[in-house]
Amino acid sequence: MKKLLLGTCLLATPAFAEGELKVYHWFEYIPEELVQKFETETGIDVTIDTYDSNEAMLAALKAGKIGQYDVAVPGDYMVKIMGDEGLLDTFAPEDLPNFGNIAPQWLDVPFDPGRKSSIPYQWGSTAFSVNRDVYQGDIDSLAILFNPPAELQGKINVLDSQGEVLALGSIYLGIPQCSQDREQLKALSDMLVAAKAHWASFGSDTAKDVLVSGDAAAGMIYNGFSAKARAEGANVEYAFPKEGYVVWMDNVVLLKDAPNRDNALKFMNFLLDPENSAAVTNYAAYTSGVTGVDPFLADEIKNSPENNPPADQKGFFIEACDEETQKLYDAIWTNLKK
The missing domain is CATH 3.40.190.10 (Periplasmic binding protein-like II)
Incomplete structure (x- = not known):
């Protein structure tokens, strides 16, 4: 610390x-x-x-x-x-x-x-930003993080934050955030493990810096950090994905x-x-x-674009699960980080 x-x-x-x-x-x-x-x-x-x-x-x-x-x-x-x-x-x-x-x-x-x-x-919100010098395609989906195009594979930073990663993963799959359904939880875990193969790093305090330095071409990020990266010269665009994003x-x-x-x-x-x-x-x-x-x-x-989401895009708060359900999500996170 x-x-x-x-x-x-x-x-x-x-x-x-x-x-x-x-x-x-x-x-x-x-x-x-x-x-x-x-x-x-x-x-x-x-x-x-x-x-x-x-x-x-x-x-x-x-x-x-x-x-x-x-x-x-x-x-x-x-x-x-x-x-x-x-x-x-x-x-x-x-x-x-x-x-x-x-x-x-x-x-x-x-x-x-x-x-x-x-x-x-x-x-604010949590979604992702993409370096437009590296990738010029659509960035309207959380698939950028969880099933990324070839140009971004191996170049993605993900927040080292259980709440946001699991919430965005659930939003992407269209499942409840505090599900107890074993099939839904397995689908979430499997999707995240498969996506991890395309990630370069986990980092929250470095989420802005890796975009500015070019060490990452895309990254899960807080909207304010994305605005700062843009202000520091990175050609990044913050996305409000169609599936939804985290509001906090x-x-x-x-x-x-x-x-x-x-x-x-x-x-x-x-x-x-x-x-x-x-x-x-x-x-x-x-x-x-x-x-x-x-x-x-x-x-x-x-006037920041990061602070002005489209009216038709939806944000979701992270839900607080009961203790027993939270243990299931803790296990998914532990498996993902090992």
């Missing part, structure tokens, strides 16, 4: 310091300047450790890191899992003066009804036994300010879950 230590130069005198904040966060997802702004405004020292998948974050917390961090940034389905496993604390709306800035569609969400443990952070909402959650609970609430409230939320959007190239951000957004973010 990378560790980002921020603000020590800003808080040189102990008299000014107002404590600490320990954040468990996705990689390359928050601008350093915004964290420094929070430190300057509050006098709180922020430490950020990073992870590259929801599952890695959950495993680390369950392995003993709960009680070491104040907040984390899980995806929608992972919020529900963490809540069900007793890993989250709760707060009242009045604890966050900016609570009213939450966009209405992200307020009463099924993974945290009424927002008692989480606030919206950013939302990342959320900042208050963790159980947070050692700096009050500072965690200050940080969450800070992120609900439209200008601060827009700073994350401008950096990460996703979409904010807060109202009032438009005046602060860069034009290239507002």
Whole structure:
């Protein structure tokens, strides 16, 4: 894990310091300047450790890191899992003066009804991008990943993320995400194993870089990472496949036994300010879950093709399976990664 230590130069005198904040966060997802702004405004020292998948974050917390961090940034389905496993604390709306800035569609969400443990952070999609210098054919199907044309075989990077890989595989086959049907599960496993023969790598934190460097000609990717790759000069096009794609909402959650609970609430409230939320959007190239951000957004973010899916294409949230069903999917993933 990378560790980002921020603000020590800003808080040189102990008299000014107002404590600490320990954040468990996705990689390359928050601008350093915004964290420094929070430190300057509050006098709180922020430490950020990073992870590259929801599952890695959950495993680390369950392995003993709960009680070491104040907040984390899980995806929608992972919020529900963490809540069900007793890993989250709760707060009242009045604890966050900016609570009213939450966009209405992200307020009463099924993974945290009424927002008692989480606030919206950013939302976006997961599909794939293709280097148009390498492949000029249609990219309207998830077959690009799971039954790729000859030009892309051996040149595909896939996210090292169980949730997204299995969800997109299920969408491609047209089967439920939490199926208990043995034939459907076998079909999913067989399809993924066959597709793996055409993949060059698994990588989440490198998903953008391999497209920019040319080490991959196509890749499963988050829409914001694809926009960044394009901005860095890669001739890539992000696809919204006809079968569907994954839609996700990342959320900042208050963790159980947070050692700096009050500072965690200050940080969450800070992120609900439209200008601060827009700073994350401008950096990460996703979409904010807060109202009032438009005046602060860069034009290239507002007009990004990665943020404007066709009206006739459908997105699906990753579903949280019950414990017994999840074991079946864990087995498929373990077999795929061996």
